[in-house]
Amino acid sequence: MTGVHGDRDARVITVLVADDHPLVRTGLAGLLGATADVSVVGQASSGEEAVALARELRPDVVLMDLSMPGISGVEATRRVHADATASAVVVLTSLHDPERVRAALDAGAVGYLLKDADPQTVLDGVRAAAAGGVPLDPRAARALLPEPGGRASTMRVEPTGTATVEPGDTATVEPTRTAAIEPRGEVPAMTEREREVLGLLAEGLPNKQIGVRLGIRERTVKAHVGAVFRRIGVQDRTSAALWARDHRGGY
Known part of the structure; x- marks a missing residue:
């Protein structure tokens, strides 16, 4: 569990990255940290750590993987949402079956992005979530639609x-x-x-x-x-x- 404290610039979006794969966490932290308007304030390797850091750091956005050890990303999302920390949870996963999409959104996630998205889409999704928008990958949106x-x-x-x-x-x-x-x-x-x-x-x-x-x-x-x-x-x-x-x- 890692965290970074400090004075927040009102123009900077603070982000917590939650993923059990170190390479993914490092890559996301590097991508987001390279932009002037985004700062990664913490990284978590499990659902429990994500909830704990969200409570401690109160980031603007939590990028949440669904498949993690311990509690799932869906349950972690539910707990972050229930804490009313004002953190917007955006799911970032490789899964987009209807059950998982609905479960994540029902738990309080404001967005659902896929890991094969291009880096700019992830950045835009973080910015949109911080501004009150709802970043939703078109494939996740289609998963919510009924069969023809x-x-x-x-x-x-x-x-x-x-x-x-x-x-x-x-x-x-x-x-x-x-x-x-x-x-x-x-x-x-x-x-x-x-x-x-x-x-x-x-x-x-x-x-x-x-x-x-x-x-x-x-x-x-x-x-x-x-x-x-x-x-x-x-x-x-x-x-x-x-x-x-x-x-x-x-x-």
Whole structure:
């Protein structure tokens, strides 16, 4: 268990890295510590150590692996969240099956990233979480969606809603939001372009890839995404994707 104390610069995001593999911890600490706005204040090799250091150091963000000795990353996340330390827990793991994704978010994780993500995505995820956003890998988002033809179940995520974060496109989901999708009797009218954007959202594509697919600028995609959110009454990308799956062929 290692920790670093000192005066905090309000402009610096403090991070605790929890992973049982020394090489991963060292690599993450090096990646995050090389940026001017992020400081790694502690490293933990188990769930118990992560909880203890989170209580002691109160970092802005905890990067939490799921598979660790002792208590699991999910249980450690639950305890950190229950302590009300104000630390935002972002899961960083190689696992993205639906059960683990839901368990981590239900335990209080504000984000879910995968270890094969590029370094910039991890950095953007840390920054987004510290700012109150919800960094969620598109593959983790897809794990929350029902199978085609199946009914979308109500999804509850605490303490934030869910959204996809891509480099240069930070999520801005309000804290303490519950994302819930229920079937609706009426389907709002949408333009052809909005239907195309919604369909690609349902596939888990970020704005940049949607723009490439449709041959339009990323800022134009953002405008269409906002219009789609307003039309179907949702406020984040995962909720929009769930809505699209629940209304497949009807919009």
